[in-house]
Amino acid sequence: MTTGPSNMPSSANALCVIPARWASSRFPGKPLHLIAGKPLVQHVWERCQCCRSLGGIVVATDHEEIADAVIGFGGEVVMTSPDHASGTDRVAEAARQRPEFSQIINVQGDEPLIAPELIDELAETLTQHPECAMVTAAHALPDGAAEIDDPNVVKVVLNALGEALYFSRSRIPYERSPVEGLPVLRHKGIYGFQRDFLQQFVQWPPSPLECSEQLEQLRALENGARIRVILCSDDSPGIDTPQQAALLNRQLGSE
Numbered sequence: 001m002t003t004g005p006s007n008m009p010s011s012a013n014a015l016c017v018i019p020a021r022w023a024s025s026r027f028p029g030k031p032l033h034l035i036a037g038k039p040l041v042q043h044v045w046e047r048c049q050c051c052r053s054l055g056g057i058v059v060a061t062d063h064e065e066i067a068d069a070v071i072g073f074g075g076e077v078v079m080t081s082p083d084h085a086s087g088t089d090r091v092a093e094a095a096r097q098r099p100e101f102s103q104i105i106n107v108q109g110d111e112p113l114i115a116p117e118l119i120d121e122l123a124e125t126l127t128q129h130p131e132c133a134m135v136t137a138a139h140a141l142p143d144g145a146a147e148i149d150d151p152n153v154v155k156v157v158l159n160a161l162g163e164a165l166y167f168s169r170s171r172i173p174y175e176r177s178p179v180e181g182l183p184v185l186r187h188k189g190i191y192g193f194q195r196d197f198l199q200q201f202v203q204w205p206p207s208p209l210e211c212s213e214q215l216e217q218l219r220a221l222e223n224g225a226r227i228r229v230i231l232c233s234d235d236s237p238g239i240d241t242p243q244q245a246a247l248l249n250r251q252l253g254s255e
Contacts, residue, residue: 012055014123014192015101016048017078017094019087020070020109022063026152026241031066031109033245036252040239041066042073043112050116053123055101059109060094085206086216088191092202095195103127104198108189112248113236121230122192133197134220135228136164137190139235140183147186152240154187154215156229164227167215185231189238191217197225 020031020041027033031041041059048057059070062082070077078094091106103126105119118137125135138156147153151169159165166172167187193201207222209215220227239245 012053012123013101013127014054014103014105015095015098016051016054016057016105016107016119017091018044018048018057018059018107018109019090019094020059020061020063020066021084021087021090022061022066027239027245030239030245031061032069033239033242035112035239035245035249039069039073040112040245041070041109042075044107044109044114045070045073045075047112047114047116048107048119051119051123052116053120053127054105056098058094058098060090062090088198088216089202092198095198102195104193104195106191106193108238110239111189111236112239114188114190115232115234115236118188118230118232118234119190121232122190125228125230126192126194129228130194132228133194133225134201135192135230136217137188137230137232137234138185139188139232141186145184148184152244153238156185156187158185158229162229162231164217164221164229166221167213167217169213169215185229186235187217188232188234201225 022029024030032039058076058078060078060080061067062080067077078097080090080093084090095104105123122135141147148171155172156167157165157172204223207219209218209222
């Protein structure tokens with residue numbers, strides 16, 4: 001079921017889906033946590049509203065309070081099953097309700113400061129390169145940053161073609177010998193999919209590495225898919241814990 005308005009440009013062929021669930025083990029009710037007076041999910045939605053390459057934006061949720069809040073601030077909601085094991089499953093169900101879109105952008109609901117330009121770049125990559133089944137983004141962490149060893153911050157390593165080799169909550173690569181110009185890359189909470197690949201992805205069972213790291217993008221790699229990674233300068237923080245939310249609230253409150 002879809003509710004709420006849709007006023008995005010009809011010429012764009014990318015649908016942005018923001019998955020939002022209540023029952024987060026680390027941060028229950030996170031999408032409605034107030035930051036600078038607005039629910040977290042509203043901050044994400046407003047960032048997506050600034051994009052030029054999206055034909056639609058929906059919040060995919062199974063929770064009535066989240067749905068009511070989204071409709072209250074003028075957003076569009078797709079109600080999804082409460083039984084989904086991952087955000088990508090929720091995104092895929094929402095995409096099935098909007099078959100007019102060929103590309104699907106999954107902007108996670110805990111990226112309140114994500115750059116609209118980055119979202120556009122992912123959408124345009126999928127449009128210009130139909131052979132690219134899946135795309136995401138990463139940025140370099142400063143040397144010595146605390147995030148490097150924080151398991152709440154996901155890291156990624158790439159091959160020479162700019163495709164993901166592996167994602168981990170651990171520090172990767174392990175620096176046995178320093179290599180000049182080899183950064184630690186933080187994975188951003190955004191994915192782009194060609195529609196057909198997304199629906200194929202959610203048919204695969206959870207994979208061993210995915211279950212170990214609790215990172216669903218590893219399912220794609222374990223099944224032989226290639227994930228293009230856009231390197232960006234957007235170092236905006238994701239919100240995984242109440243402590244991170246409080247820090248951002250203080251930051252935005254002082255601006």
